[in-house]
Amino acid sequence: MTDRSDSGTGTRRLFVVIPLVIFMGLAGLFLYRLxxxxxxxxxxxxxxxxxxxxxxxxxxxxxxxxxxxxxxTSKDFAGAVTLVNxxxxxxxxxxxxxPFLDLLAKDKRFRLAGxxxxxxxxxxxxxxxxxxNPFTTIGTDANGRAAIEWGVYGVxxxxxxxxxxxxAYKLVGPITAENFETQVKPAIxxxxxxxx
Numbered sequence: 220m221t222d223r224s225d226s227g228t229g230t231r232r233l234f235v236v237i238p239l240v241i242f243m244g245l246a247g248l249f250l251y252r253l254x255x256x257x258x259x260x261x262x263x264x265x266x267x268x269x270x271x272x273x274x275x276x277x278x279x280x281x282x283x284x285x286x287x288x289x290x291x292t293s294k295d296f297a298g299a300v301t302l303v304n305x306x307x308x309x310x311x312x313x314x315x316x317x318p319f320l321d322l323l324a325k326d327k328r329f330r331l332a333g334x335x336x337x338x339x340x341x342x343x344x345x346x347x348x349x350x351x352n353p354f355t356t357i358g359t360d361a362n363g364r365a366a367i368e369w370g371v372y373g374v375x376x377x378x379x380x381x382x383x384x385x386x387a388y389k390l391v392g393p394i395t396a397e398n399f400e401t402q403v404k405p406a407i408x409x410x411x412x413x414x415x
Contacts, residue, residue, distance in 0.1 A: 264370065265378075277358070305336050331353050334366065388403070
């Protein structure tokens with residue numbers, strides 16, 4: 220004769236163990252996917268689509284050669300390959316990539332435009348004063364709305380917009396000498412060749 224209390228205990232253990240095993244499996248999968256891969260390779264749904272309509276005011280009081288640096292508009296993308304860099308003064312990787320952006324600004328085959336993300340004008344001006352201004356235009360995105368429309372995950376991020384006004388490439392994270400050679404430069408060259 221079997222004891223019914225033993226079979227009831229076994230059934231209760233299954234009701235506890237099975238959900239626990241499922242949870243542990245899902246948590247493990249989540250952690251694996253979170254750590255797997257390079258975050259700079261996050262695909263963008265905007266690749267091949269027109270850049271979002273952008274009308275961003277300039278940073279108050281920001282001057283270049285004695286003249287105000289203009290804000291960023293969609294018209295800035297017409298007819299030229301444009302690198303759009305999303306940055307902020309409080310962003311440590313933005314400081315690291317600033318010298319590289321100054322170097323890129325010397326290449327006259329494309330424009331460099333900036334979106335200053337959720338920043339104070341004083342802080343943005345100090346950042347530009349300290350690290351230089353590689354941008355021909357800088358729009359200020361005080362509330363982060365433009366960044367959402369561009370699909371920004373965090374700063375810094377850089378987009379390449381072709382002469383046709385479509386987004387050709389997106390880099391998540393700072394531009395470095397390594398990823399410039401392997402990812403950004405080929406994307407720029409492809410965008411430049413497409414408009415000829």
